[in-house]
Amino acid sequence: MKKILTILLAAILCSCQDNKVQLNLTEGVYISNVTIISTEDGTYSPYIGHLVVEKDGIVYVGKDEPDISGTFEEIDGSGKFIIPGLIDSHVHIPGVQGMLPHHIEKYPELATEFKSQMPRSYLYYGFTTLIDLGGMHEEDITSYNMEQAKPDLYHVGHSGAAVANGYPMNFAPEEFRFEAAPNFIYMESQAENIPDKYDPADHSPKAVVKRIKSSGAIAVKSYYESGFGHMKGLPLPTKDIMEELLTEAHSNGLVLTVHANSFAGHSFLADIGVDIISHGLWNWEEYKDVPSDSLPVEIINMLDLQIKKQIGYTPTLTVIEGEEALADTEFLDQPSLKKVVPKDLLEWYKTEEGQWFGKKIFSELTVAEINTIYDNVQSHAMLALKYLSDNNGLILFGSDTPSGPIYSNQPGHNGNWELKLMKEAGVPLHKILASATINNAKAFRLDSALGSLVKGKKANMIIMTKSPLMDIEAYDAIEIVIIGGKVIQREDLEVKE
Ligand SMILES: [Zn+2]
Secondary structure (H helix, E strand, O other): OHHHHHHHHHHHHHHHHHHOOEEEEEEEEEEEEEEEOOOOOOOOOOEEEEEEEEOOEEEEEEOOOOEEEEEEEEEEOOOOEEEEOEEEEEEOOOOOOOOOHHHHHHOHHHHHHHHHHHHHHHHHOOEEEEEEOOOOOHHHHHHHHOOOOOOEEEOOOOOOEOEOOOOOHHHOOHHHHHHHOOOOEOOHHHHHHOOOOOOHHHHOHHHHHHHHHHOOOOEEEEEOOOOOOOOOOOOOOOHHHHHHHHHHHHHOOOEEEEEOOEHHHHHHHHHHOOOEEOOOOOEOHHHOOOOOOOOOHHHHHHHHHHHHOOOEEOOOOHHHHHHHHOOOOOHHHOHHHHHHOOHHHHHHHOOOOOOHHHHHHHOOOOHHHHHHHHHHHHHHHHHHHHHHHHOOOEEOOOOOEOOOOOOOOOOOHHHHHHHHHHHHHOOOHHHHHHHOOHHHHHHOOOOOOOOOOOOOOEOOEEEEOOOOOOOHHHHHOEEEEEEOOEEEEHHHHOOOO
């Protein structure tokens, strides 16, 4: 009997041995004994396990130690945490922070230095996927792709689907604005202000979305913005136009994400049921002077509709914070900026010339007055976000880097700031992490390859020395960034002196 038992036991042990996952790698990475933090549905159950990458893909994730042979790099993950690479679903890649075209022409070397550092700065802060929502021309995409280490980039075509002469077309002088926005939407009410050479049939929602799709975009970006500051009364899309954009986007396998930050804009888009609103709600219009801790019932009702329809809500809190920072004389002295912004450019920002935008928008306001105005707007933005978070709204991480020609929204650095502001608004850490990983991946239909640590997905991930479920500072404790299976030590991504 004893003998039979021994044989049986040996057989069981053998079969266990045989069950151990066998992996023969050629260009592998093996991360052992690491705390794996990943989710498919927003709930997290971290565990210590092992993760194996072959070439650019994940081939194993699990608690059991796999049996690995072949060629691979081993990373001891003991005491460390691994999460999927972060996805920022609202950035603008072309251009240089804080510079207008004439500045770039005057200081081409500053622009060149910035552009070669920019993708590395995003990676430095753990952003391995970027979605450009401003429209990119072929040459922008080509020059981005020439950089060696860079996040994966997705876009919305050569321009957004803005209504003719509406936001943001209005920024360009009339003689250039139509060429700069090849995907503008023809509106009868604007017919007199559209050059004759444009055929309305080429600028219907249907024609525009088709063009956006064929340029390799993953989403259609549109706008609902009547104006702010000195610009007022801009043309707005009709309900028919927006509904058609939504229908056409879906029939082309694209998602519709729309710029809006006002009560009117969010209400309009909530009624229609667009997929994503690319900003939070901070322009409360008729409710702008309510106490900064009260949420009017009209706003609650509108947010409830967004929650019910699970419309993606992109807080972009750094739009407000970044503009306000132009009045902060210490902003540019943060040590963290030196890691991601070339030194000469940082110096230029401090010059009279580099301070142009703040002077323009603040004119005679004192710093105290500026703070009062922006703090009020931001407290409303945070209240709306907190309400959404508390009531299971669909929050999508997006930093709108940069939101305008401002130097205070720097690549990577700004996204890191956005994560911290979400925390300050009262969004719990697990929801912040989900917003920047699985939520964005699903909302932009990238989840077959991105957003979680699962066999078969792309090897985009970050290793940290703190848990992002325990501490927001984890996003400052990144040690290694893995992009498409390529292991990069964080310090190698810093600005080179
Ligand atoms: Zn934007």
